[in-house]
Amino acid sequence: MTVDFPPRIGRDAPAGNVDRRTLLRLSALATLSPALLSCSGSAEPDPDPLLELAETARADAELARATAESHPEIAGSARVIADAREEHAGKLRREIDRLAGGESTRTSTAPSERQGNAAGAEQAAERLRTALQEAQRQAARTVPELSGYRAGLAGCVSAGCAGLREVVA
Amino acid sequence: MSTTELSESSEQAARKALEAEHAAVWLYGLATAFTEEPKVRSEVDEAAATHREHRDRARRLLRAAGAAPPSAEPAYRPPKAVTDQNSALRALLAAEQDCSVGWLAVLERSESRQLSELALTCLTEAATRATRWRLRLGIEPSAPAFPGRE
Numbered sequence: 001m002t003v004d005f006p007p008r009i010g011r012d013a014p015a016g017n018v019d020r021r022t023l024l025r026l027s028a029l030a031t032l033s034p035a036l037l038s039c040s041g042s043a044e045p046d047p048d049p050l051l052e053l054a055e056t057a058r059a060d061a062e063l064a065r066a067t068a069e070s071h072p073e074i075a076g077s078a079r080v081i082a083d084a085r086e087e088h089a090g091k092l093r094r095e096i097d098r099l100a101g102g103e104s105t106r107t108s109t110a111p112s113e114r115q116g117n118a119a120g121a122e123q124a125a126e127r128l129r130t131a132l133q134e135a136q137r138q139a140a141r142t143v144p145e146l147s148g149y150r151a152g153l154a155g156c157v158s159a160g161c162a163g164l165r166e167v168v169a
Numbered sequence: 170m171s172t173t174e175l176s177e178s179s180e181q182a183a184r185k186a187l188e189a190e191h192a193a194v195w196l197y198g199l200a201t202a203f204t205e206e207p208k209v210r211s212e213v214d215e216a217a218a219t220h221r222e223h224r225d226r227a228r229r230l231l232r233a234a235g236a237a238p239p240s241a242e243p244a245y246r247p248p249k250a251v252t253d254q255n256s257a258l259r260a261l262l263a264a265e266q267d268c269s270v271g272w273l274a275v276l277e278r279s280e281s282r283q284l285s286e287l288a289l290t291c292l293t294e295a296a297t298r299a300t301r302w303r304l305r306l307g308i309e310p311s312a313p314a315f316p317g318r319e
Contacts, residue, residue, distance in 0.1 A: 080310055087314035136293070143289055144282060152277035155289045156315045159269070159296040163312040166300040 048099060049142045050092050050150065053157060056135050057089035063131055073121040077167045081128060084164055085135075088157050095153060125168045132168075136161035175234045179278040183231055184239050186271035186291070190224040191241040193264040199247070203257035209305070213261070216298050220268075223291045230284060258302045265299035266319070268292075273317030292317055 064082035068075040139158035143151050175183065197217035204210040231238040247260035268291060275288040296316035303311040313319040 080312060083310070084312060084314035091315070140289060140293075143276070143285060147280070148277055151279070151285065152273055152317075155276045155292055156273060156317055158289065159293040159316045160312070160314050162293045163296040163300040163316055166297055166304065167312050 048096050049145050050096050050154065053135075053139050053142060053154060054089050054092035054096060056138055057085045057092060057157070060128075060131050060135055061085040061089060064128060067124045067128060071121040071124045074125050074168065077125075078128065080167050081132070081164050084160060088160065091153065092157065095150065128168050129165055132161045132165045136165070175231075175236060175284070176278070176280060179275065179280060179284065180231070180234065180236050182271070182274040182278045183227060183284065184236070186268070186275050186288070187224065187227040187231065188239050189264070189267040189271035190220055190227055190291075191239070192245045193220040193261075193268055194224055195241065195245045196247060196260050196264045199251060200257040200261050203251060203254050205254045209254060209258075212301065216261070219294055219298075223268075223287075223294070226287055227291075230287060255306065258306055262299055262302040262306065262308070265295045265302065268295040269299065269317035269319075 061082045064078045064085060068078035068082060071078070136158050139154045139161065142154045143158070146154055194217065197213060197220060200213050201210065201217070204213055228238040247256075248263050249256060249259060251257045251260050272288045272292040272295065276285060276292060279285040279288055296312075299316065300312040303309075
């Protein structure tokens with residue numbers, strides 16, 4: 001939109017200037033407002049980025065528990081992983097709920113499809129390593145989207161998964 | 170190189186993390202004198218190189234932000250006397266934990282992507298090596314769920 005101004009006439013120039021500035025300001029607002037309106041119109045809250053981290057943590061804990069039961073040779077390590085990933089899921093869940101203001105954002109997922117009884121303990125350990133590596137990367141990818149305590153929490157989960165991998169290295 | 174300014178709290182945190190890296194570099198140097206197994210020796214050497222790299226990156230980042238990086242102390246005191254490989258590894262574990270705490274604090278205060286990436290890398294590596302030393306020392310749990318917060 002362009003606004004046409006009458007040509008400036010020497011005598012009332014100062015007053016004319018003020019009007020012009022006001023007008024410009026108003027027209028600037030006018031062009032902005034539709035954009036602002038459309039922004040607030042489609043206000044659909046983004047899902048909390050921590051949600052998928054919590055779900056992965058829970059799935060990993062299940063996988064590790066199942067591994068501990070089916071493979072006694074690596075049961076000790078698997079339990080360390082199960083406990084830590086459960087702690088991750090719990091802490092992430094508390095933070096998600098805190099931000100949601102008590103509103104339950106729980107989304108129940110079907111039991112992990114990663115389960116399934118592999119033959120050897122080595123294969124089972126490999127599956128845990130893979131799961132932890134994926135979890136480490138997933139949490140690391142989330143960090144740049146977050147700040148403050150939440151960035152620290154996601155980073156901590158990522159680093160925790162890296163450490164856990166050593167347990168089944 | 171970008172000269173992004175750091176907020177006061179993130180600069181403070183980055184300085185503390187760098188101090189932890191200085192201490193780690195020094196303690197790793199001390200530990201090499203006490204390694205008995207070649208495998209441990211090579212792990213110690215590798216970790217020492219990583220800490221030197223992290224120290225240098227932290228230093229560069231602080232300088233680029235116009236902040237004076239703290240310099241290393243002439244010597245550091247390990248929590249307990251180092252007399253053999255085991256006590257050396259315990260000192261290294263303490264150094265890794267200090268680094269984890271330091272870098273997590275940076276991560277929580279960082280506003281720049283560059284600093285946040287460095288903090289996550291350093292936190293991750295410190296957590297990984299701390300677990301390695303715990304496993305070697307038989308300390309449980311070997312891998313705390315939340316490194317830097319334990």
